Amino acid sequence: MTLHTKSLAALAAGLRAREFSSVELTRTLLARIEAYQPQLNALITVTGPSAMQAAAVADGVLARGGAGPLTGIPLVHKDIFCTEGVRTTCASRMLDNFVAPYDATVVAKLKAEGMIMLGKANMDEFAMGSSNETSYYGPVRNPWNPQLVPGGSSGGSAAVVAARLAPFASATDTGGSIRQPAALCGVTGLKPTYGRVSRYGMIAFASSLDQGGTLTTSAADAALMLRAMAGFDVRDSTSVERAVPDYVAALELPLAGMKIGLLKEFFEKGLDRENERCVREALAVYEKLGAKLLEVSLPNLGLSVPAYYVVAPAECSSNLARFDGVRFGHRAKDPKDLMDLYKRSRGEGFGAEVKRRIMTGTYVLSAGYYDAYYLKAQKVRRLIANEFEQAFAQVDVVMGPTTPTPAFALGSKTSDPITMYLNDIYTIGANLAGLPAMSIPCGFVHNLPVGLQLIGRHFAEERLLSAAHAYQRESDWHTRIPAGYE
Amino acid sequence: MPISENPIGTPVSLLAMNNETWETVIGLEIHAQLSTNSKIFSASPTAYGAPPNAQANLVDLGYPGVLPVLNAAAVGMAVKFGLAIGAEITPLSVFARKNYFYPDLPKGYQISQYELPIVAKGHMDIVLEDGAAKRIGITRAHLEEDAGKSMHEGLGAHSGIDLNRAGTPLIEIVSEPDMRSAKEAVAYLKKIHTLVRYLEICDGNMQEGSFRCDANVSVRRRGQEKFGTRAEIKNINSFRFVEKAIHYEVARQIDIIESGGKVLQETRLYDPDKGETRSMRSKEEANDYRYFPDPDLLPVAVNGAFIAQIRATLPELPDEKAARFAAAFGLSAYDAGVLTASRELGDYFEAVVKLIPQDPKLAANWVMGELAAALNRDGIDIAASKLGPARVAGLLQRIADGTISGKIAKEVFEAMWSSGTDADSVIAEKGLKQISDPAAIEKAIDEVMARSPGQLADYRAGKDKLFGYFVGQVMKATGGKANPAQLNELLKKKLAG
Numbered sequence: 001m002t003l004h005t006k007s008l009a010a011l012a013a014g015l016r017a018r019e020f021s022s023v024e025l026t027r028t029l030l031a032r033i034e035a036y037q038p039q040l041n042a043l044i045t046v047t048g049p050s051a052m053q054a055a056a057v058a059d060g061v062l063a064r065g066g067a068g069p070l071t072g073i074p075l076v077h078k079d080i081f082c083t084e085g086v087r088t089t090c091a092s093r094m095l096d097n098f099v100a101p102y103d104a105t106v107v108a109k110l111k112a113e114g115m116i117m118l119g120k121a122n123m124d125e126f127a128m129g130s131s132n133e134t135s136y137y138g139p140v141r142n143p144w145n146p147q148l149v150p151g152g153s154s155g156g157s158a159a160v161v162a163a164r165l166a167p168f169a170s171a172t173d174t175g176g177s178i179r180q181p182a183a184l185c186g187v188t189g190l191k192p193t194y195g196r197v198s199r200y201g202m203i204a205f206a207s208s209l210d211q212g213g214t215l216t217t218s219a220a221d222a223a224l225m226l227r228a229m230a231g232f233d234v235r236d237s238t239s240v241e242r243a244v245p246d247y248v249a250a251l252e253l254p255l256a257g258m259k260i261g262l263l264k265e266f267f268e269k270g271l272d273r274e275n276e277r278c279v280r281e282a283l284a285v286y287e288k289l290g291a292k293l294l295e296v297s298l299p300n301l302g303l304s305v306p307a308y309y310v311v312a313p314a315e316c317s318s319n320l321a322r323f324d325g326v327r328f329g330h331r332a333k334d335p336k337d338l339m340d341l342y343k344r345s346r347g348e349g350f351g352a353e354v355k356r357r358i359m360t361g362t363y364v365l366s367a368g369y370y371d372a373y374y375l376k377a378q379k380v381r382r383l384i385a386n387e388f389e390q391a392f393a394q395v396d397v398v399m400g401p402t403t404p405t406p407a408f409a410l411g412s413k414t415s416d417p418i419t420m421y422l423n424d425i426y427t428i429g430a431n432l433a434g435l436p437a438m439s440i441p442c443g444f445v446h447n448l449p450v451g452l453q454l455i456g457r458h459f460a461e462e463r464l465l466s467a468a469h470a471y472q473r474e475s476d477w478h479t480r481i482p483a484g485y486e
Numbered sequence: 487m488p489i490s491e492n493p494i495g496t497p498v499s500l501l502a503m504n505n506e507t508w509e510t511v512i513g514l515e516i517h518a519q520l521s522t523n524s525k526i527f528s529a530s531p532t533a534y535g536a537p538p539n540a541q542a543n544l545v546d547l548g549y550p551g552v553l554p555v556l557n558a559a560a561v562g563m564a565v566k567f568g569l570a571i572g573a574e575i576t577p578l579s580v581f582a583r584k585n586y587f588y589p590d591l592p593k594g595y596q597i598s599q600y601e602l603p604i605v606a607k608g609h610m611d612i613v614l615e616d617g618a619a620k621r622i623g624i625t626r627a628h629l630e631e632d633a634g635k636s637m638h639e640g641l642g643a644h645s646g647i648d649l650n651r652a653g654t655p656l657i658e659i660v661s662e663p664d665m666r667s668a669k670e671a672v673a674y675l676k677k678i679h680t681l682v683r684y685l686e687i688c689d690g691n692m693q694e695g696s697f698r699c700d701a702n703v704s705v706r707r708r709g710q711e712k713f714g715t716r717a718e719i720k721n722i723n724s725f726r727f728v729e730k731a732i733h734y735e736v737a738r739q740i741d742i743i744e745s746g747g748k749v750l751q752e753t754r755l756y757d758p759d760k761g762e763t764r765s766m767r768s769k770e771e772a773n774d775y776r777y778f779p780d781p782d783l784l785p786v787a788v789n790g791a792f793i794a795q796i797r798a799t800l801p802e803l804p805d806e807k808a809a810r811f812a813a814a815f816g817l818s819a820y821d822a823g824v825l826t827a828s829r830e831l832g833d834y835f836e837a838v839v840k841l842i843p844q845d846p847k848l849a850a851n852w853v854m855g856e857l858a859a860a861l862n863r864d865g866i867d868i869a870a871s872k873l874g875p876a877r878v879a880g881l882l883q884r885i886a887d888g889t890i891s892g893k894i895a896k897e898v899f900e901a902m903w904s905s906g907t908d909a910d911s912v913i914a915e916k917g918l919k920q921i922s923d924p925a926a927i928e929k930a931i932d933e934v935m936a937r938s939p940g941q942l943a944d945y946r947a948g949k950d951k952l953f954g955y956f957v958g959q960v961m962k963a964t965g966g967k968a969n970p971a972q973l974n975e976l977l978k979k980k981l982a983g
Contacts, residue, residue: 082551095550102544104551201551208781236553237783315781318583321594322548326647329550342587365585365776374778 003028004164005481008073008221011167015062015072022062022072026055026116029074033118033165036485039146042159044079044137045087046119054116061114070228071114076160076169079120080127081107081212082201086117090203091135092125094323094330094349104201105233106170106212113228121169122156125351126320127177127205129153130423133414134353141410142185143482144448148407151181157215158185163485168216168225172202174209175308176402176427179439182215183402183451186441188468188478190214190222193459194434195240197226198233204319206312207238209431218478219440219468223247226461242459250462251469256290258467259395264297266400266426266453278443278450279401285474286399286467296391296398301429303380308428309421310364310377316354317361323349356417385433392457397467401426402439402451426453436461440468441477449477510736511704511713512671513663516678517656518688519632519696520563526631526655527554527597534694538637542649548592553782556581560655561786563687564604564629565796567657570685570803571624573608575793581629581783585776589647590634598658600777603628604786605657610681611805612673613823622674623662629786632656651695657687663702663713668732672725675699676827679725680804684829698723703735705743714739715749719756719763731756735763807832815839815846824854830869841879848882856899872906881909889913890920891970922969924976927960930968931980934959945981956981 003025006014014020030048037043051074058072082088082100084107089095103111111117124134132140132155140155142148143163150159157169158181171178173191182189190213197212204210214225227248232241262283267276287293325331325345332344350358364373391398403423413420430437435455442452452471456464472478525532528545545552568575582600605627611619634652638645659678665671679697682688690697699722704714719735722728734756739749753772754763802810804826811822811832826832831853838849857878861868881898884890890898890913901912913919921927934956935942945952956977960968 088550090550098550100551101549200553203550204782206781235555237555238553238781314778318585318595318776318778321585321587322550322592324587324589324594326589327547327549327592338589362776365778367774367776370776370778 004032004167005486006167007218008070008167008216008224011073012069012071016067018062022055022058022074022116023052025072026051026074026118029118029166032163036163036165040141040143040159040163041138042122042140042150042156042163042165043076043119044089044091044122044135044156047086047117048119050086051116051118058114058116068113069224070110072116073114073168074116074118074166075110076118076121076157076166077107078123078154078157078169078171080123080172080203081170082203083107083117083120086120088120088203089136090126091123091137092349092351092354093136094346095328096136096330098329100201102201105198105235106229107201109229109231110170118166121154121160121171124153124155124177125354126203126316127153127172127174127210128316128353128357130176130180130420131408131410131413132156132181133410134351136351139410142407143485144186144407147409148448149184149410151184151403151407153177153181154189154215155181158182158187158189161185161187161215161217162482164217164481168214168221170212170229171215172205172210172212173427173431174205174211174312175431176424178213178215179402179427179437179451179453180424182439183441183449183453184407186444186449186477186480186482188214188216188218188222188441188472189439189451190216190219190226190461190465191430191437192226192230192461193240193436194431195238196230196436196459196461198231198236198239200233200235200239204315206315207319208315209308209312211431219438219465219472220248220251222438223251223465223469226465230461240459245462247462247465251466253462253466255286255467255470258286258291258397258463260286260291260293261296261391261395261398262293263301263391263398263400264295265299265301270404270422270425271401272405272445274445275401275403275405275450278445279399279452282442282452282471282475283399285471289470289474291467294395296395298384298387298391298429300380300383300387304384304428304432305421305425307377307380307384308424308432309360310373311381311432313357313361314365314374314377315361317358317365320350320354320358325349353417381432384429388429388433388435388455396456396460396463398455400453402453403427406445406448406450430455434458436464438464438468440471441480442471442475443477444480449480507707508705508736508740509708509710510666510668510732511663511706511716512665512668512732513702514659514661514665514671514675515700515702516659516661516675517632517698517700518659518678518682518690520560520655520657520687521689522557522559522563522655524557525653526557526560526629528653530653532654534691534696536650538646538648539650542634542652546592546649546653548594554597554780556783556786557655560629561604561788562792562796563655563685564627564657565788565793566685566687566800567627567659567682568605568608569793569797569800570681571605571608571610571627573624573627574606575788576602576604576606577789578602578785578787579604579628580785581780582777583780586773588633589645590636590649590652592634592649592652596631596633597780597783598630599628602785604788610674610677612670612677613819614673615669617819620664620670622664622670625660625662627657627659630656630658663704668729668736671701671732672729675725675728677804680827684801684804686801692723692725695723699728701728701732701735703732703739704749705736705739714743715751717749717751717763718753720753720766722756724758727756727758730758730761731763734761738763801829811835815850817846817850821850821854825850828868830867834868834871834875837875838879838882841876842882842886845882845886848885849879852878852882856896860899860903873902877902877908884909884913888920888922888969890918891966894918894920894966917965918967920969921964921967922972924972927964927968927973927976928980930960930963931956931973931977934963935980942981946983953977953981
């Protein structure tokens with residue numbers, strides 16, 4: 001029985017029918033983690049014993065008939081979500097010793113659903129990175145090729161799902177951190193509308209951009225997970241008070257007549273020819289399914305990367321000020337005074353990319369520079385949001401590539417941050433505008449997965465999920481498993 | 487850190503000498519802790535005096551992943567204050583982060599308001615020494631969270647952090663540089679203090695730091711338009727210290743300029759033990775706070791309906807009450823001002839007047855006089871007075887109806903104050919009832935006249951001053967209980983022969 005390749009719905013059905021138990025399922029996946037973790041480095045912490053205990057409890061619930069659709073199903077949380085009693089590192093030396101005293105809202109919700117946490121996924125330090133190479137715990141390897149990066153910052157979560165170590169991994173997306181690794185690992189990534197999923201307990205990188213979401217093998221599984229994760233949270237003022245629709249039921253929304261906007265700027269310079277070919281073939285499938293393709297343009301999209309790399313570092317410079325060695329996290333040994341405590345705790349605790357962004361952010365907020373950088377970036381942000389709004393007056397969904405190229409080699413971009421930042425060029429726009437977006441597998445180039453990106457109107461996750469689902473019924477890219485992980 | 491850059495010292499007497507030449511310019515930033523039950527962005531209680539860190543939850547501690555949630559009660563209180571100073575209420579105000587590192591600031595930033603404060607452009611009128619009114623402009627009042635406290639005593643080489651206060655809601659009330667003397671500054675500070683307590687948005691406790699202020703002080707030559715360089719004096723927590731700190735600072739600045747020096751723009755700390763201000767940090771050392779809108783909080787939307795709802799809760803304001811007292815009870819502006827200095831005092835006075843409506847002036851004198859003195863002596867708040875308005879009114883009633891004299895009344899009051907009983911019981915028990923029987927008074931007069939033939943002869947010979955002697959003797963003979971008016975009348979008649 002190949003439990004690890006089953007969809008969430010199939011797992012739920014199997015558990016209810018007592019074809020297998022949660023304990024068996026959990027044991028199977030923990031064994032896979034044990035087997036593949038050395039080559040992937042996808043997890044920072046594995047919580048085997050507590051997972052087995054939770055699985056036994058879930059089996060009890062299943063036996064009594066009180067189970068929900070996710071009861072007994074294992075998951076992995078990105079190590080940016082606080083988990084009570086379990087180390088939560090954000091892949092930083094700063095939090096190497098930090099055991100969170102509470103559960104993030106997302107964690108609590110999924111725990112209440114009866115899901116089983118297998119461990120915490122590796123990631124870029126404080127979610128800052130596009131290759132998972134900034135982790136204090138070392139890079140994650142791409143299951144499709146161990147010499148390549150899995151993308152970032154949710155590289156561990158994407159690798160976990162691609163390698164079928166868990167059917168779902170939570171993730172966060174500030175500038176593409178769900179969609180880019182989803183594309184590079186050949187899995188389905190969903191970044192919901194800003195405010196759809198609570199940020200409480202999700203360690204902040206850039207508060208106005210961060211959004212929790214899903215990494216799964218299919219849109220159908222993403223719908224199941226989003227239904228459980230979404231919703232207003234009194235503890236997060238930026239979460240939106242709006243009913244959560246039944247995303248699973250919405251999967252069947254008809255596609256015919258849907259207008260798809262091809263973003264002109266997405267297909268211009270920098271896009272790998274082969275990547276483009278896969279994306280265009282996917283669009284042809286949509287056309288065949290009855291959708292209409294139109295070209296739309298966001299003339300200022302080119303400014304999204306510079307605007308993002310002002311706003312995100314600005315917020316991060318402030319958000320990461322709390323890591324000062326005083327109350328939690330890394331504390332320098334034998335500080336001679338307060339300034340020494342601050343300087344060494346932070347100097348030792350943070351990695352190079354985090355420091356780079358803190359310094360950039362501090363600079364752009366400084367007196368005399370605020371107007372030229374932060375304020376201007378906010379204006380660009382509004383401009384891009386307006387342009388998206390105009391595009392959505394004509395089309396229902398915007399589509400294009402998720403990344404310019406497939407997965408790149410480990411170490412190939414680490415020496416040049418700008419090149420690394422440009423890898424986010426297609427994904428950042430949705431974050432700046434707060435829009436929901438997905439990446440789904442749409443083909444392979446040299447045996448490496450390529451992602452198709454779908455961007456929707458605010459709170460149009462149903463539309464996105466149904467469009468992705470329709471495509472996945474016509475294609476099998478999302479069912480492909482990297483060699484060695486079958 | 488230089489202790490003082492003024493080696494000469496600053497005799498305060500200089501001030502008087504320089505009043506002709508120099509003008510003082512003062513602006514105040516008042517911090518008032520709002521009396522909400524819980525903190526501005528967390529559910530922790532705000533009560534004062536708990537063991538260190540007993541009232542600090544994960545949000546107050548700035549733990550990774552936690553988020554602030556605005557306490558609506560704090561918004562209501564800020565709006566209430568804004569309405570009471572005739573200010574504009576900003577329909578969409580914005581919280582901003584003020585970034586700086588300090589151990590008692592857990593997040594590494596303070597959530598405050600910067601470009602768009604909730605309250606803008608109001609004013610407060612003060613009464614100057616010559617009785618004239620002066621309007622002090624209030625630039626803005628904004629909501630923010632208080633920081634924690636660093637503790638440096640009793641911990642050896644270490645410093646401790648108490649985060650109980652971290653996250654307590656504050657309004658910071660920023661005045662225009664409209665005050666021209668320490669007295670004006672104190673008058674303004676007192677009026678704001680009275681107002682926030684009237685509004686029941688702040689307990690005004692200065693010792694516990696619920697109400698404190700920073701003073702921006704500069705001097706300029708009279709007639710000069712441009713402001714002088716200012717020094718900001720931090721965290722002054724009593725009315726007396728405000729006055730002293732300003733006096734010291736003004737003298738210091740004048741001294742520097744007159745000795746050919748230049749006043750530095752800097753932050754200074756007032757040391758009440760030494761009675762001086764000293765430099766904390768210069769303009770160059772000042773933090774760049776890198777303010778930016780807090781992305782964790784939505785802009786605060788205050789609509790007309792909310793404002794109307796808050797307006798409906800406004801009590802009669804101190805100035806309105808004083809004007810009413812003056813008009814309705816025939817009190818002087820000064821007395822009306824004193825009696826409305828706190829809501830409780832005003833209420834007490836009104837309760838007394840209600841019971842003795844025929845003589846509000848008598849009520850005013852007693853409440854401001856004997857009662858205030860007794861409260862002051864015992865350090866008791868009027869709300870906790872040993873004698874309620876009915877007891878005091880009962881006493882005044884006995885003065886009014888002639889049962890006792892005003893002088894005896896003071897004795898009765900003291901007995902009431904210690905025993906807590908009513909005036910009539912004291913009067914009966916001590917036999918202090920006034921003698922108003924003409925026969926009894928005449929009898930006493932006759933006796934005194936009989937044993938003072940010399941004085942009587944002198945009086946009748948034109949020594950009018952001796953009248954007082956006879957009054958004193960009769961009073962002594964009657965134990966002070968003779969009705970003074972009657973005594974006067976009868977004595978005059980009898981002495982005339």
